[in-house]
Amino acid sequence: MDYDKYAHEPFAVTVDLAVLTIAEGALHALLVERGQEPYAGHWALPGGFVHPDESAETAARRELAEETGLSDLSGLHLEQLRTYSEPDRDPRMRVVSVAFAALLPDPPEPHGGSDAAEARWVPYDKAGPLAFDHDRILADAHERVGAKLEYTCLATAFCPPEFTLGELQQVYETVWGTVLDRPNFRRKVLATPGFVEAVPGAARLTGGRGKPAALYRAGPAATLHPPLLRPSPEGRPA
Amino acid sequence: MDYDKYAHEPFAVTVDLAVLTIAEGALHALLVERGQEPYAGHWALPGGFVHPDESAETAARRELAEETGLSDLSGLHLEQLRTYSEPDRDPRMRVVSVAFAALLPDPPEPHGGSDAAEARWVPYDKAGPLAFDHDRILADAHERVGAKLEYTCLATAFCPPEFTLGELQQVYETVWGTVLDRPNFRRKVLATPGFVEAVPGAARLTGGRGKPAALYRAGPAATLHPPLLRPSPEGRPA
DNA sequence: ATGACTAATAGTCACTACGACTATAAAGGG
DNA sequence: CCCTTTATAGTCGTAGTGACTATTAGTCAT
Numbered sequence: 001m002d003y004d005k006y007a008h009e010p011f012a013v014t015v016d017l018a019v020l021t022i023a024e025g026a027l028h029a030l031l032v033e034r035g036q037e038p039y040a041g042h043w044a045l046p047g048g049f050v051h052p053d054e055s056a057e058t059a060a061r062r063e064l065a066e067e068t069g070l071s072d073l074s075g076l077h078l079e080q081l082r083t084y085s086e087p088d089r090d091p092r093m094r095v096v097s098v099a100f101a102a103l104l105p106d107p108p109e110p111h112g113g114s115d116a117a118e119a120r121w122v123p124y125d126k127a128g129p130l131a132f133d134h135d136r137i138l139a140d141a142h143e144r145v146g147a148k149l150e151y152t153c154l155a156t157a158f159c160p161p162e163f164t165l166g167e168l169q170q171v172y173e174t175v176w177g178t179v180l181d182r183p184n185f186r187r188k189v190l191a192t193p194g195f196v197e198a199v200p201g202a203a204r205l206t207g208g209r210g211k212p213a214a215l216y217r218a219g220p221a222a223t224l225h226p227p228l229l230r231p232s233p234e235g236r237p238a
Numbered sequence: 239m240d241y242d243k244y245a246h247e248p249f250a251v252t253v254d255l256a257v258l259t260i261a262e263g264a265l266h267a268l269l270v271e272r273g274q275e276p277y278a279g280h281w282a283l284p285g286g287f288v289h290p291d292e293s294a295e296t297a298a299r300r301e302l303a304e305e306t307g308l309s310d311l312s313g314l315h316l317e318q319l320r321t322y323s324e325p326d327r328d329p330r331m332r333v334v335s336v337a338f339a340a341l342l343p344d345p346p347e348p349h350g351g352s353d354a355a356e357a358r359w360v361p362y363d364k365a366g367p368l369a370f371d372h373d374r375i376l377a378d379a380h381e382r383v384g385a386k387l388e389y390t391c392l393a394t395a396f397c398p399p400e401f402t403l404g405e406l407q408q409v410y411e412t413v414w415g416t417v418l419d420r421p422n423f424r425r426k427v428l429a430t431p432g433f434v435e436a437v438p439g440a441a442r443l444t445g446g447r448g449k450p451a452a453l454y455r456a457g458p459a460a461t462l463h464p465p466l467l468r469p470s471p472e473g474r475p476a
Numbered sequence: 477a478t479g480a481c482t483a484a485t486a487g488t489c490a491c492t493a494c495g496a497c498t499a500t501a502a503a504g505g506g
Numbered sequence: 507c508c509c510t511t512t513a514t515a516g517t518c519g520t521a522g523t524g525a526c527t528a529t530t531a532g533t534c535a536t
Contacts, residue, residue, distance in 0.1 A: 010290070011249050011250065011251050011288075011290075012249065013249050013251065013323070013334050050249075050323065050334075052248070052249075052325070052332055053325050054325065055323045055324050055325060056321060056323040056334070057323075080320045080321065082318045082320075082321075083294060083318065083320075083321045083336045085251070085288065085293045085294040085295075085336065086293050087290070087291050087292065087293060094290055096251050096288075096294070096334070096336075098321045098323065098334075150389075151388075151389065151465070164484085165484085165485095166483075166484075181524070181525070181526090182483085182484080182485090183484090183485075183486080183487085183525095183526090184523070184524065184525080186484085186485075186486095187522095187523085188522085188523080191522085207533095208482085208483070208484090208532080208533085209481080209482050209483065209532075209533055209534080210481085210482040210483020210484060210531075210532060210533080211482080211483055211484040211485075211530060211531040211532050212483090212484080212531070212532060213483075213484055213485090214484085214485090225467070225470065226467060226522075227389075227465060227467075229463070229464060229465075231524095232463065402513085403513085403514095404512075404513075419495070419496075419497090420512085420513080420514090421496095421497090421513095421514075421515080421516085422494070422495065422496080424513085424514075424515095425493095425494085426493090426494080429493085446503075446504090446511085446512070446513090447503075447504060447505085447510080447511050447512065448502075448503060448504080448510085448511040448512020448513060449501060449502040449503050449511080449512050449513040449514075450502070450503065450512090450513080451512075451513055451514090452513085452514090464493080469495095
């Protein structure tokens with residue numbers, strides 16, 4: 001392969017982040033208002049160019065911090081989604097974008113950052129037409145996260161370090177858009193080894209309206225065996 | 239975002255393909271012997287530069303045809319794996335590579351192609367140290383395919399248009415490295431709607447040593463509900 | 477307090493899925 | 507013809523799951 005022959009090609013590499021969280025019982029995405037052309041004034045996913053000395057993962061974390069001013073990225077779950085490389089996806093030049101799905105518990109307040117006029121959490125359904133192909137990236141992220149809830153412990157990434165089973169169930173219900181039976185959900189989660197583990201001596205007392213719930217932490221397992229399948233929308237046999 | 243500021247950055251975008259097939263009851267990967275530096279003479283995954291006017295998917299198909307001389311790419315299943323972007327993954331320049339997992343039934347004979355001195359099917363275990371980070375890409379592809387066999391109909395991508403349940407079972411056994419109970423596997427596959435459908439009036443007669451097996455085609459389903467979980471290596475509860 | 481309301485947790489029951497089997501059928505090879 | 511091989515049929519006990527009912531332990535309004 002002749003490298004130098006291609007070294008002058010006008011390829012730019014960017015990252016785009018579909019950052020999801022759960023607020024007020026609804027799925028929210030983190031969007032920024034673009035300050036520059038193209039699509040100035042439109043809403044878009046946070047993202048930006050990968051620098052010459054960093055990986056896409058590093059660039060994703062940096063851009064997220066820069067554009068949205070989020071300070072606490074400790075609980076951030078970051079995961080490659082896929083790479084979008086259609087030649088015409090950016091009207092100005094050839095841009096290949098590595099997209100990420102990111103999950104965050106307890107959404108912190110974003111501040112508009114360097115390249116973005118403003119950053120805001122927007123309910124997933126109301127994340128209107130976005131710039132570039134970001135609508136599709138966001139939809140792909142939602143689909144991927146929904147699928148991974150079935151067979152991985154990903155749901156805990158939406159939760160703070162200590163959480164109740166009710167909160168965990170809300171994650172599933174919110175992302176899937178379904179209602180789950182509480183006792184059955186509880187039985188299933190507790191029967192899956194390594195999914196969650198009880199916090200030694202605590203129960204959330206004040207705040208909630210009902211009986212205080214026990215607190216749990218994410219367990220050591222990464223995958224769910226057996227999986228927690230989402231209910232069949234219609235005549236699916238399982 | 240100031241596009242022009244980055245337009246000169248020496249980013250090259252390539253594709254790499256982990257092409258898998260099953261031959262003689264073993265998992266094989268398609269490798270090429272590199273003709274140029276770096277890593278001249280080493281074995282590597284097929285791949286190459288993305289052209290300015292094509293997507294990564296298009297480039298993947300083109301490179302596969304060019305480098306390995308495979309003519310029949312009709313049954314090829316191509317799927318993005320992930321993008322590898324560590325700054326030092328190529329010793330000569332900054333290369334971001336979009337990796338693909340590809341599945342092919344009935345491995346055709348490859349011919350060395352344009353950039354590759356030679357192309358060959360190599361048993362997965364004997365795919366020694368490869369150039370760049372291709373060992374990792376190949377391992378990631380294997381892991382991904384193994385996982386997707388559990389909850390998607392991907393296994394049929396390893397099979398010709400018409401196949402027996404024995405062949406389908408061999409796909410699972412080969413990729414997972416396990417042995418499955420034949421009657422149970424059969425029951426499970428036939429009980430999953432849309433996974434396979436019987437070919438109207440046929441049964442493979444000659445060739446095999448035992449009772450002739452019925453022929454099946456891939457069904458319309460894309461995902462498996464419920465999933466076909468691989469047996470627990472040890473004390474996993476399911 | 478006291479009773480309504482809410483949410484967490486415990487438990488039941490029937491049905492289905494699945495792992496581990498045994499048995500039979502239909503080919504080929506000595 | 508028997509023996510081997512592979513496909514297919516069927517059985518049985520158990521674990522997992524959906525749809526429930528019941529109890530417990532808090533808050534809130536009166």
